[in-house]
Amino acid sequence: MIQLLRIELYKIFKRPRTYISFGIMTAITFVIQLAMLTDGKTFIGFAMQGINEQFDIQGNILNGYLVTYIILQSLLVQIPLLVALVAGDSLTGEANLGTLRLLLTKPITRPKLVLIKFFSSFIYTVLLIIWLAIVALFFSLLLFGKGDMINLKSETFIMIMQNDVMWRYAAAFGYAVLAMTTIASLALLLSAFADNSIGPIISTMGIVVVLTILSNLQIPLFNHIKPYLFTTHTIGWKGFFDEPVPYAAIARSAMVLILYTLGFLVTTIFYFNRKDIKS
Amino acid sequence: MKKHLWLLFLCLYSLPVFAGDANELFYALRTKVLSVKDYTADVKMKIDVTYMRIPELKGTLYFKSPDKLRLERHGGLSVFPKKNINLTLVNLIPAGQVMVLDMGYATRAGKKERILKVVPEDDQSNIVLSKIWVDEENMLALRTETTTRNDGTVIMDLEFGNYIPYALPDKVTILMDVKDYKLPKGMAMDYISENEVESKAKASKGTKGSIQITYLKYAVNTGLSDNIFKLKGRNEEEN
Amino acid sequence: METIIETRNLSKSFKGIKAVDGISFAIGHGDVCGFLGQNGAGKSTIMRMLLGLIYPDSGSIFINGTEFGNHRRYLLKNVGAIIERPDMYGYLSGWDNLKIFAALSDMKIPAARLHEVLEIVGLKGREKDKVKGYSQGMKQRLGIAIAMVHKPDLLILDEPTNGLDPQGIAEMRALLISLSKDHGKTILISSHLLVEIEQIATSMLIIHKGRKVVEGPVNKLLHPDDSLVEVIIRADSSAVGRLSLSQWQKYLHSTEDTVLTFKMNPGNAPALNKWLVGENIDVLEIRSKHSLEEYFLSLTNDTIIKDRAI
Numbered sequence A: 001m002i003q004l005l006r007i008e009l010y011k012i013f014k015r016p017r018t019y020i021s022f023g024i025m026t027a028i029t030f031v032i033q034l035a036m037l038t039d040g041k042t043f044i045g046f047a048m049q050g051i052n053e054q055f056d057i058q059g060n061i062l063n064g065y066l067v068t069y070i071i072l073q074s075l076l077v078q079i080p081l082l083v084a085l086v087a088g089d090s091l092t093g094e095a096n097l098g099t100l101r102l103l104l105t106k107p108i109t110r111p112k113l114v115l116i117k118f119f120s121s122f123i124y125t126v127l128l129i130i131w132l133a134i135v136a137l138f139f140s141l142l143l144f145g146k147g148d149m150i151n152l153k154s155e156t157f158i159m160i161m162q163n164d165v166m167w168r169y170a171a172a173f174g175y176a177v178l179a180m181t182t183i184a185s186l187a188l189l190l191s192a193f194a195d196n197s198i199g200p201i202i203s204t205m206g207i208v209v210v211l212t213i214l215s216n217l218q219i220p221l222f223n224h225i226k227p228y229l230f231t232t233h234t235i236g237w238k239g240f241f242d243e244p245v246p247y248a249a250i251a252r253s254a255m256v257l258i259l260y261t262l263g264f265l266v267t268t269i270f271y272f273n274r275k276d277i278k279s
Numbered sequence B: 001m002k003k004h005l006w007l008l009f010l011c012l013y014s015l016p017v018f019a020g021d022a023n024e025l026f027y028a029l030r031t032k033v034l035s036v037k038d039y040t041a042d043v044k045m046k047i048d049v050t051y052m053r054i055p056e057l058k059g060t061l062y063f064k065s066p067d068k069l070r071l072e073r074h075g076g077l078s079v080f081p082k083k084n085i086n087l088t089l090v091n092l093i094p095a096g097q098v099m100v101l102d103m104g105y106a107t108r109a110g111k112k113e114r115i116l117k118v119v120p121e122d123d124q125s126n127i128v129l130s131k132i133w134v135d136e137e138n139m140l141a142l143r144t145e146t147t148t149r150n151d152g153t154v155i156m157d158l159e160f161g162n163y164i165p166y167a168l169p170d171k172v173t174i175l176m177d178v179k180d181y182k183l184p185k186g187m188a189m190d191y192i193s194e195n196e197v198e199s200k201a202k203a204s205k206g207t208k209g210s211i212q213i214t215y216l217k218y219a220v221n222t223g224l225s226d227n228i229f230k231l232k233g234r235n236e237e238e239n
Numbered sequence C: 001m002e003t004i005i006e007t008r009n010l011s012k013s014f015k016g017i018k019a020v021d022g023i024s025f026a027i028g029h030g031d032v033c034g035f036l037g038q039n040g041a042g043k044s045t046i047m048r049m050l051l052g053l054i055y056p057d058s059g060s061i062f063i064n065g066t067e068f069g070n071h072r073r074y075l076l077k078n079v080g081a082i083i084e085r086p087d088m089y090g091y092l093s094g095w096d097n098l099k100i101f102a103a104l105s106d107m108k109i110p111a112a113r114l115h116e117v118l119e120i121v122g123l124k125g126r127e128k129d130k131v132k133g134y135s136q137g138m139k140q141r142l143g144i145a146i147a148m149v150h151k152p153d154l155l156i157l158d159e160p161t162n163g164l165d166p167q168g169i170a171e172m173r174a175l176l177i178s179l180s181k182d183h184g185k186t187i188l189i190s191s192h193l194l195v196e197i198e199q200i201a202t203s204m205l206i207i208h209k210g211r212k213v214v215e216g217p218v219n220k221l222l223h224p225d226d227s228l229v230e231v232i233i234r235a236d237s238s239a240v241g242r243l244s245l246s247q248w249q250k251y252l253h254s255t256e257d258t259v260l261t262f263k264m265n266p267g268n269a270p271a272l273n274k275w276l277v278g279e280n281i282d283v284l285e286i287r288s289k290h291s292l293e294e295y296f297l298s299l300t301n302d303t304i305i306k307d308r309a310i
Helices: A002-014 A016-047 A064-075 A078-087 A092-097 A099-104 A110-144 A166-193 A198-216 A230-241 A247-274 B002-013 B019-034 B194-205 B234-238 C043-050 C069-076 C094-103 C111-121 C136-148 C166-181 C194-200 C239-245 C247-251 C266-278 C291-299
Strands: A055-058 A149-152 A157-160 B038-048 B057-064 B068-072 B078-081 B098-108 B111-120 B127-135 B140-148 B153-159 B171-177 B208-220 C003-014 C017-028 C032-036 C058-063 C079-082 C154-158 C186-190 C203-208 C211-217 C228-233 C252-256 C259-263 C283-289
Touching: A002 A110, A002 C094, A016 A064, A016 A078, A016 A110, A064 A078, A064 A110, A064 A149, A064 A166, A064 A230, A078 A110, A078 A166, A078 A198, A092 A099, A099 A110, A110 A166, A110 A247, A166 A198, A166 A230, A166 A247, A198 A230, A230 A247, B019 B098, B019 B111, B019 B127, B019 B140, B057 B078, B068 B078, B098 B127, B111 B140, C003 C043, C003 C186, C017 C043, C017 C058, C017 C186, C017 C203, C017 C211, C032 C043, C032 C166, C032 C194, C043 C058, C043 C154, C043 C186, C058 C069, C079 C136, C094 C111, C094 C136, C111 C136, C136 C154, C136 C166, C166 C186, C166 C194, C194 C291, C203 C291, C228 C266, C239 C247, C239 C252, C239 C259, C247 C252, C247 C259, C247 C266, C266 C283
Parallel strands: C032 C186, C032 C203, C079 C154, C154 C186
Antiparallel strands: A055 B078, A149 A157, B038 B057, B038 B208, B057 B068, B098 B111, B111 B127, B127 B140, B140 B153, B153 B171, B171 B208, C003 C017, C003 C058, C203 C211, C228 C259, C228 C283, C252 C259
16 A cells, blocks of 8 residues: 555656646745735735724734735635645546556556545645645745734634744644545545546536535525535634634534545545446 | 813712812822833733733833833734723823812722812813722822723723832723724634634623733833834834 | 456446447467457457456456456456557656556566566667657557566457557567467457457457457468459450359359459469469469458458357
8 A cells, every 4th residue: 555655646746737736836825925015014904994993903913924824814715726636636637648447457456546546635735735834834934024913803803922823823734634635535536427637626626616605605594504514614724723722613623524535535435446447 | 062061060060079189189199190200011911802812911011201102022912902092090190280079088999099080171182081099098099980082981990019109000900992893704704613602692792891911010210212112013113 | 278268248338338248258378369349349348347447237257267356456466458548657757657557566576577578568778768758659568568567367458559550560469479479478459450460369259239249269260261362364254154164163252343252272372373374364463362351341241240159
């Protein structure tokens, strides 16, 4: 299994396309950092309007920690796409290349192949998030400095001491890996159903976008289904920036994501195991 | 406005007053308070507002008479109520010519205190009326209740210990009115947890906020430079 | 002879259309079995079923006497295959591709063996180049290298000469003959180049519209006496009349203008030529037509669809 995983990772990281994701993420991060450098104060001023009416908050508000948070929030839409680019292509990509039939004429079981694809997508996701942590957190701290972090929720203003932030980011990035792994497993599932690469990537994004909208719509009709949508829980990383940290809610959200991931994975294995390979 | 003030005065005059004494007492108190030209103090600050979750802030508070104030948090953020609700007694005791009304004595927590009502004669002043609970023996204001023109009513409770000669408190609790706060949903993209439900319930209960400042150590009248008050955070520096 | 592949009543439908319809056949150890059928006859489907890529609706497959279904992984260790095109990871080198697929064969394969197969297929010196820069022939050869690197007893090759130039085809033929003769491999090979199959196959399996038409050893199916010999003569109105009175009449298969076709052993052609010359019939050309092609076309003619297994 380890050997096969190594081969899979070798294939992924030998492919130029893989690095496009890292490049895109770096570019988006830098664009946001640049925007914050030039226009961050207006943005903060706008966001802080409600608070500034009554309180005077002085100091380096727009610091690296806050900018990282803004980047993470903005990348919510993009990261699933980057994850889907690899995970959604993992089975259909082989089918497109014509290598899937060659792979499956080798003494390797299909469930094993799916698991290898899943774990390699997982490792890719981990590396993507680590990279995000480096470019977003490291460069934001470098450009904007340190400071206490403010977190503006719709009805709450939270301030976190700067020496209390890093562990939250570690936890948040860890949670982001879990959330993105759920997306990866969805993309993998769609990849098992499809015969071309674009289909699963677009479908994954479509599902994520539609469900995210449903998760955020303030319509009572959807309130009953919201807790069951994985997109409601993919933003659970934000919980680590709440005070007090809602551990129970985060644990529940994490559990939902784990169940979805396992559900997608088992369905993929089941379906792919019975699929006729005609590509 | 003036018309209303006269009405108010009329009401106040109908109460039992000991104007001479009270005036003396107020001015003596104000002189004592104003004798502190500046101070630097290590403080701990606790902000308790329903929609704010701020941990205890530790820092150094710089004050320079009459109204310069700055909390230095060594790279951290400082949070103050808006400038006109100031955190120091000086700003809650009306300046200039005032009308002092003696409201007699009251006992609070087993302690006999004299109550003064002070109305500034300058009708441009943000302070409309200040009610002061005075410890006559030590010449200290133990509580002020200040009605402001724009910022509602601010109540300040003061506890003294080590710095009685300067009328500098060891602990101050400020109670004030706070308005609701709301950020557009789309901007926040909240992760909904039970905290949210809790805070919503709390928010609907009331709109009073409190700030508690504990002063650990003062350095009084060291001749603080104005520059200290110009050193601000990175954002302000750039402005 | 001991069989290496055996199928029993293999059937498969796609969206209600029968692609393979109750096919049973057997291939013996050491055979080079030419697998023939028109496009869409079901060859690829059968080959994919033999490799576990497509699941049969009914019927069973045995490899070395073991039923395939539950022992897929074990049985595939002993099989090498090219299905349709030998597609690979174009962004990797030939060496990387070979190494990856060798590693997937569930056995330890030393680097020396990789070099050896590259030598056999004639890719030595080009193995570090990216596969996307390979010609079709090089890809086919790399495909063969991948199929044989783990020394399987059975090679299943679907159109391995596709896209090869005449020299490539000749090289591939030589390679396959060597793999069979020198290394004792059993090869199931499909190709639309019947001439090639004719030259290397020891047995044949012909299917048509999902059903088996014929299977058996080449020497039995293609008897030399069944060969067609075409004689082109100068126009002579009495030639056919004289022929029908001669001893060659029994071999005469058809006549069309100046083309006379005989069904006989090509070894009789010189004697026929002598007789024609003796009869003053001008012979312009005598040629033996490819027997397999004729045979195949005659079998896959829509009117003759019946099981003619030998």
